[in-house]
Amino acid sequence: xxRSRLALxxxxxxxxxxxxxxxxxxxxxxxxxxxxxxxxxxxxxxSSVVHSIAIEVDESQLRAALQSYVDSGEKVWVSxxxxxxxxxxxxxxxxxxxxxxxxxxSVDSAAEELPWLIRLDEFVDGQEYDGWxxxxxxxxxxxxxxxxxxxxxxxxxxxxxxxxxxxAEVSVNGAxxxxxxxxxxxxxxxxxxxxxxxxxxxxxxGGDYSYRGDDPDAYADVFDQEAGDDDLTPLxxxxxxxxxxxxxEFASGLxxxxxxxxxxxxxAFQEIVGNFDDIDGPGNNSYLRYDESTGLxxxxxxxxNLALGVSNGGPGGGPGGGEAGGPGDGGDRPAxxxxxxxxxxxxxxxxxxQGNVLSERFLADDGFAALYESALAELRSxxxxxxxAQAALDEWVAVLGTQSLVDSATVQAEAASVAEAF
Numbered sequence: 001x002x003r004s005r006l007a008l009x010x011x012x013x014x015x016x017x018x019x020x021x022x023x024x025x026x027x028x029x030x031x032x033x034x035x036x037x038x039x040x041x042x043x044x045x046x047s048s049v050v051h052s053i054a055i056e057v058d059e060s061q062l063r064a065a066l067q068s069y070v071d072s073g074e075k076v077w078v079s080x081x082x083x084x085x086x087x088x089x090x091x092x093x094x095x096x097x098x099x100x101x102x103x104x105x106s107v108d109s110a111a112e113e114l115p116w117l118i119r120l121d122e123f124v125d126g127q128e129y130d131g132w133x134x135x136x137x138x139x140x141x142x143x144x145x146x147x148x149x150x151x152x153x154x155x156x157x158x159x160x161x162x163x164x165x166x167x168a169e170v171s172v173n174g175a176x177x178x179x180x181x182x183x184x185x186x187x188x189x190x191x192x193x194x195x196x197x198x199x200x201x202x203x204x205x206g207g208d209y210s211y212r213g214d215d216p217d218a219y220a221d222v223f224d225q226e227a228g229d230d231d232l233t234p235l236x237x238x239x240x241x242x243x244x245x246x247x248x249e250f251a252s253g254l255x256x257x258x259x260x261x262x263x264x265x266x267x268a269f270q271e272i273v274g275n276f277d278d279i280d281g282p283g284n285n286s287y288l289r290y291d292e293s294t295g296l297x298x299x300x301x302x303x304x305n306l307a308l309g310v311s312n313g314g315p316g317g318g319p320g321g322g323e324a325g326g327p328g329d330g331g332d333r334p335a336x337x338x339x340x341x342x343x344x345x346x347x348x349x350x351x352x353x354q355g356n357v358l359s360e361r362f363l364a365d366d367g368f369a370a371l372y373e374s375a376l377a378e379l380r381s382x383x384x385x386x387x388x389a390q391a392a393l394d395e396w397v398a399v400l401g402t403q404s405l406v407d408s409a410t411v412q413a414e415a416a417s418v419a420e421a422f
Contacts, residue, residue, distance in 0.1 A: 043130060044084070044129055044130035044132055044135075044166070045130075045132075045164035045165075045166055045183070046166065047149075047164070047165060047166050047167070047396075047399065048399060049166075049399065049402070050166075050167045050168065050169060050178075050399060050400070050402050050403040051084070051085055051166050051167065051168040051169070051181070052083070052084070052085055052086070052168065052169050053082065053083070053084050053085075053118075053135075053137070053168045053169070053170045053171070053179075053181065054082070054083040054170075054171045055080050055081070055082050055094060055111075055116075055118075055170070055171065055172045055173070056080060056081040056082075056083075056173060057078055057079070057080035057081075057094065057111075057172065057173065058078075058079075059173060061078050061079070062078060062111055062172075062173075063107050063108075064076075065078045065095075065096065066096075066105060066106070066107045066109060066111075067107045069096055069102065069105065070105065070106060070107060075095050075096040075097070076095065077093040077094070077095050077119075077122055077123075078093070078094050078095070079091050079092070079093065079123055080092050080093075080094045082094070082118060082120070084129055087129065089120055089124075089127060089129070090124070091123045091124050091127075092118060092119070092120050092122065092123070092124075092127070093118070093119040093120075093122025093123055094116050094117070094118050094119075095116065095117045095119070096114065096115065096116065096117075097115045097116055097117040097136055097137070098115040098139050099205045099283065100283070101115050101139035101305075102114070102115070102139075110175065110177075111172040111173070111175070112170060112171055112172040112175045112176060112177040113177050114137075114139070115136070115137055115138055115139035116136075116137040117134065117135075117136055117137075117184060118134065118135040118136075118137065119133060119134050120132075120133045120134070121133045131188075132183070132188060133188060134183070134184040134186055134188070134189075135181050135182075135183070135184065136181065136182050136183070136184045137168075137170055137179050137180075137181050138179065138180045138181065138182055138305060139305060140180060140305045140310065141305070141306075141310055142310050142414050142417075143178065143406045143410050143414065144178065144400060144406055144410065144411055144414045144415075145167070145178075145179065145180035145305070146308075146393065146396055146397070146400070146411075146414050146415055146418050147304075147305070147306075147307055147308040147309060147310040147414075147417075147418050147421070148165070148180055148304045148305045148307060148308075148310075149165050149167070149180055149396050150308060150389065150392045150393050150396060150418055151273045151275070151304040151307040151308055152164075152165045152182065152304060153165075153392040153395075153396075154269070154272075154273065154383050154388070154389055154392060155269060155301055155304070157382070157383060157388060157392075158265055158269050158379060158383070159265070160262060160265060160266060160269065160300075160301060161193045161194065161289070161298070161300045161301070162193075162301070163182040163183040163184075163185065163189070164182065164183050165180055165181070165182045165183075166180075166181050166182075167179075167180060167181075167396070167399055167400060167403065168180075168181045169403060169405055176405055177405065178400075178403055178405040178406045185200060185202070185226060185227075185287055185300065185302065186200070186226045186227055187226070187227045189227075190226070190227035190228070190289070191227075194289065194291070196291055196292065196293055197228070197291075197292040197293065198227075198228055198289060198290045198291045198292050198293075199225060199227060199228030199229070199231060199234060199235070199289070199290045199292075200225065200226045200227035200228060200287055200288075200289050200290075200300075201223045201224070201225055201226070201232075201235050201287060201288045201289075201290070202223060202224045202225075202226050202287050202302075203222070203223055203279075203284045203285070203286045203287065203288070204221060204222055204223060204224060204284065205283045205284055205285075206221060206222075206284075207219075207221065207222030207223065207284055208222070208284060208354070208356065208357070209239060209242060209243075209284075209356055209357050209358050210239070210243060210357065211236075211239045211240045211242070211243035211244060212239075214236055214240075216232040216233075216236070219232055219235070219236065223235060223288075226287070228290070234290040234297070235288060235290065238257050238258070238288070238290075238297050241253065241254075241257050242254075242257070242357055242358050242361065243357055247361075247364075247365070250361055250365065251365050251367060251368070254362070254368070256295070256296075257295075257296065257297060258296060258297050258298075258299075258358075259294075259296045259297070259298045260362075260368060260371060261371065261375075262298050262299070263298075263299050263358075263362065264362075264368065264371035264372045264374070264375040265375045265379070266279075266299050266301060267279075267359060267362070267363070267372050267375070268372055268375035268376040268378075268379050269301070269379060270301070271376060272376070272379050272380065272383060272384065273304065273307040273308050273421075274307060274308060274309065274421055275304055275306060275307040275308075276306070277303060277306045278301070279299060279356045279358070279359055280354065280355050280356035280359045280360070281354065282354050283303065284354070284356070285302050285303040286299055286300060286301070286302055287299070287300035287302055288300070299358075307421075308417075308418045308421040308422075309417045309418055309420060309421035310417070384422050389422050390419065390422065393415055393418055393419060397411060397412070397415045
């Protein structure tokens, strides 16, 4: 992985040196011959440069895919030619990605502004770029996506699982927009991030962490398995404990089911970056990762486009939902947050919340709440007080200075909004 690392111990005095990176030479390859970027020495997830992703797709098929979503909510794959930093991939699969970020779209929506999942090997087996097959073009209510880019950088500094992110000038049939592109949590991401055998379960927007019995079919619309051998047993057993254990059993036994230190850090991080659209937000945004060697679950953060001062109203706007939320989807979180210790460094007030049985029971226990408070103090020190957050923001602002789709005044204004959220 090539995202530049910020050293926490020296964050207060870090000097950022942005190194250039030449893009690979253009290569045109027929669909029947999969493209591998290794020969071009490409570095897909190099965040020190603004990348180029050009999508060419039959306009009628594109509009038919949008119509399908408008009519039924179905997200269909469409074949496209995708050029990444000069390397051409034929017969690539593209599909809409998101939930509330797709609200209000029509068949005439500007495709370059929509969230997409790009899968290089959807139609051509083995087709990959720099060892990766999936890219997510994220939706955001800001023009720069600086808030999510910086939040992901800080998430990585916590030691928790994160997704690499790059800025990219993304075009669809010639129309361009500045977008944040990140890794999609799936098989290849799971292998790279964890390196152990296990399973990855994605919580669906319409679901929750309730126990629905031991029939796997009962969880079909609640969790999707994204990595590992198809087996919901670890997930079901975990949810049964979380929902049915007595308070005493929960306090004494949760450590046998969950990495409690990592979960305390996860909750503290969401508070630090002011992300109400997390595990207990309206979109149920999270993954559960089961490690076969330890038998423990880990909660994985997902969807940070409403972190650090951005809401459905844009930078500094009113509360709203993230990828799976929306205005009016629930009650507002008090200004100091629902969690002990207040609103964190960001202190984002308001926003709908549906609650989550795991986080609620965790914070209701004095011992686990103390872990959370300790993690919150540690992250305030290492991420904010140290200067690491500002350093990460400065780095991303410098990178965006090399692109031409968003003017510098807008970049500076949105950077100021993110800095204020610290």
